Amino acid sequence: MKSIKPLREKKNTAILLIHCPDRQGILATVTEFLNKNNGNIIYLDQYVDRAQKVFYMRAEWELEGFAIPAAKIGEYFDTLIASKLEMNWRLYFSEDIPRMAIFVSKMSHCLFDILSRYTAGEWDVEIPVIVSNHEDMRPVAERFGIEFHYFPVTTENKEEQEAAELELLKQHKIDFIVLARYMQILSKDFVAHYPNKVINIHHSFLPAFAGAKPYHAAHERGVKLIGATSHYVTSDLDAGPIIEQGVTQCSHVDTVKSLIRKGRDLEKIVLSNAVFKHLQRKVLVYKNRTVVFN
Amino acid sequence: MKSIKPLREKKNTAILLIHCPDRQGILATVTEFLNKNNGNIIYLDQYVDRAQKVFYMRAEWELEGFAIPAAKIGEYFDTLIASKLEMNWRLYFSEDIPRMAIFVSKMSHCLFDILSRYTAGEWDVEIPVIVSNHEDMRPVAERFGIEFHYFPVTTENKEEQEAAELELLKQHKIDFIVLARYMQILSKDFVAHYPNKVINIHHSFLPAFAGAKPYHAAHERGVKLIGATSHYVTSDLDAGPIIEQGVTQCSHVDTVKSLIRKGRDLEKIVLSNAVFKHLQRKVLVYKNRTVVFN
């Protein structure tokens, strides 16, 4: 029952993400390249980190009428520009719909939020598979007609289970993974297969309350705001590049239970915003920080 | 597939909501009444509007061990206290699960958000029926195993269709109605059957941009924040008592389309928060304003 009514605009564009050492003329060079090849730019944003001397850019232009055939753009751009300017660049096409896998444990709020958007056609994405270390969410997956795979993980079987998961992801040609409150730490090896391609939601305002039971810790500390943080997973627990954060007010009347309740809404919205930014190719990562374009 | 894992605490309590002319001793009188009948109070909140001279109170106590049998509490309270103090009061029991109907049109975001919470057992509520003036949401209703009724409304048939809807609601013993982006104005007569029992979400920061196409109006005006407002429906369009409001930042880069997108998240969270407050019996209405207890 995919796509009740798509909200996205259909378009046929190329998206270029760049970061490189800053120097004079980069912006002029890139825009010139697009212009003289008749690229109708529909989005351009750039930012220069003056302290680090790094130039960041996102450009999106229509393929229709562009002088260079899609298949050749990367090669041309690399030869003519990127290689000369030591650019770290990626090229995407709006018609290549990213394929996402959801990892979930027992809580349904983030999963439901993502599947609701998916079903409503809110995002340009395919979600062929849901992975879990528990059976609880199987009925939800089935209800939305998505393959559900159960991989119980123990310290003994973790290595082989992750290998099986990776195999499954490979079969499904998964581009990136969303941990929708997946309460199981992924190994360094696993993460290494998806660098800056595993998006997690942590139920605190990082770096506060990293690790387990953040709401209990927040209640114990008597904070007046609780938060949620979505970040790319790295080998360093809860320390990856932050994509999005949100907070909501609380007070002395809140119990741990009510913090958990309030937090769920924060978690699902913050996670979905981060996933949406990632899907739009608007997030660049450099030195454990993100540039998130509008 | 109701209730994956209930989050609510089971309890057996009575809830008393009161408002009346303020005078000395009301609070002492009521708490005294509960105490001397061995009512273990688990929640008490009260507020006095000094300008209007009105006293508001919400008390919740355990029925177990309470000296007065549940069936008699109302009678006793009325005779001994309420009648003497000109109280406007209501008594609820936590074990009476409220029955809610959802009215929806073509947009799924609020509907999905409510059904996700319902399925997760987040709320103490029963949702036996979904009503719509379009067929679009039928598959969603079916997916969640909830009866779906289609009532196309035209200026000609509006009266008979509303009559049929009221009949349906009666059959299902519906206590209150949630308009989850229901794009159809209810008649005064219809609303009169559910006073302060029809909860709407308006996609603007009321009273700004009341009426149709608020996001277009907001974009046209160039606001830097967009909002959503949940309120009880009265015969006066978008002018009923406000339960909850939220806002989110926007800027010159936002198109009407992106405002609509951002607004959806705001709408669903604001509406669900309002419904939750209503379900907890924490909302009192007096002179077109609400008292919303913590």
Add this chain to the structure above:
Amino acid sequence: MKSIKPLREKKNTAILLIHCPDRQGILATVTEFLNKNNGNIIYLDQYVDRAQKVFYMRAEWELEGFAIPAAKIGEYFDTLIASKLEMNWRLYFSEDIPRMAIFVSKMSHCLFDILSRYTAGEWDVEIPVIVSNHEDMRPVAERFGIEFHYFPVTTENKEEQEAAELELLKQHKIDFIVLARYMQILSKDFVAHYPNKVINIHHSFLPAFAGAKPYHAAHERGVKLIGATSHYVTSDLDAGPIIEQGVTQCSHVDTVKSLIRKGRDLEKIVLSNAVFKHLQRKVLVYKNRTVVFN
């Protein structure tokens, strides 16, 4: 006692603000112009309104080493680029400190906030004069060593008083005016002398509660959030281009008095943020809307 400890970086730059009909290559053309004249760009931001087909840009570059002498930049840019691309453009130099006048009535919170920042050297601005229709704020002005002029305004003398005010502003070479809760409507004629150069703070979330006594109206309506809006003054009351808006939570416990109290903090911060954006030359106005760059 100006400038306890300046927080601003000293720099010697030129700032170019542009808006014009969008077409291919504008960005490349402008950046190329700066690059080939050895302009070291330290800030560049641009935005294209695809619906209106308008291109907006702000560029800032170091004058040191720039091939074109400061005095000639405008002329060159106009001849070589602006005139050909139908550009609406303005050129500023960081060393020309803008001169601002404050208009105030009886309330001190916005005035104090602005003078505190001024004294702390937080802003690159000169404030030679304060104008008021009441004497109340004279001691504050004196305390900060700023000229204070009292212009009581009546319907009879309004025209001559405004003429006198304009004369005073002229003497002081005032570039723009900040209405720090100035409770007196400026005439169309007066405003015409400072197009998009009079910044007002309105104590509501416009367009809600435009006009007088917004907090009373907000309380009457029973809103759950109150707001403040800073905008450029036009001949149309409270309807000018919005620069910045903010909101804060309120509830049934708030009286009109407590809303006024909470609102003051909102007003002073929102106004000061708007003034700061204006001072940085980051606000462009087009068709009663603003583009506010980061």
Add this chain to the structure above:
Amino acid sequence: MKSIKPLREKKNTAILLIHCPDRQGILATVTEFLNKNNGNIIYLDQYVDRAQKVFYMRAEWELEGFAIPAAKIGEYFDTLIASKLEMNWRLYFSEDIPRMAIFVSKMSHCLFDILSRYTAGEWDVEIPVIVSNHEDMRPVAERFGIEFHYFPVTTENKEEQEAAELELLKQHKIDFIVLARYMQILSKDFVAHYPNKVINIHHSFLPAFAGAKPYHAAHERGVKLIGATSHYVTSDLDAGPIIEQGVTQCSHVDTVKSLIRKGRDLEKIVLSNAVFKHLQRKVLVYKNRTVVFN
């Protein structure tokens, strides 16, 4: 030049703050006590921590017409009620204006914000003295006509300097101290003289970035929100009971400098809100957490 135009209502009331082990009937007992002595209650709020089984209450009533003379209230209340219910209680009178000392270092934003409110008569407080470990703020103090004392602190002279400060505070009958960005750690001994009576503002969202240079740490971590926290000072650095917290959005475009700039506004508002709550006697502390009444 104190008090341009007082905003506070003059009133003659008594305020009772209580916390004690929860048991049936406390609320009825206290309200009964006030009622039968003709105390016209103008504010009452209470909260029960069900987990800790602690009852908290704040009551305020008019002294005019109250049966017990002000001087006797404490004694009567203690004998008749408090002692029997193991109450931890404090009694205040609205006519006793609290006396506050400000400790500041080199930054003026919090100091100006407090003195602006003081001058505007926004708060019921006296500020007889400002203490600093630097001379920078002397001119500000003089401008507002407040005694300024300079106590340069070194590791060698810290003990004697704090002794001198305590002596000064004693002379001025200081009730509580506000650290308006005072960059100097107070000794355990010093703090012991003012338990839960020293209010600090920390420029981060505690417990994140406790200690020095939080904005540098926040920038390094790449957070998307920065915060400020006002808390009572305890012997444990940045770990005292939190009174108020706030956050504001930031992004990749923010430098450490712009975070510091944005943070200043947050700091001054959060600190002033906390001071105001403290002045209203609405903050209770229990086990390193606060109950902050509305």
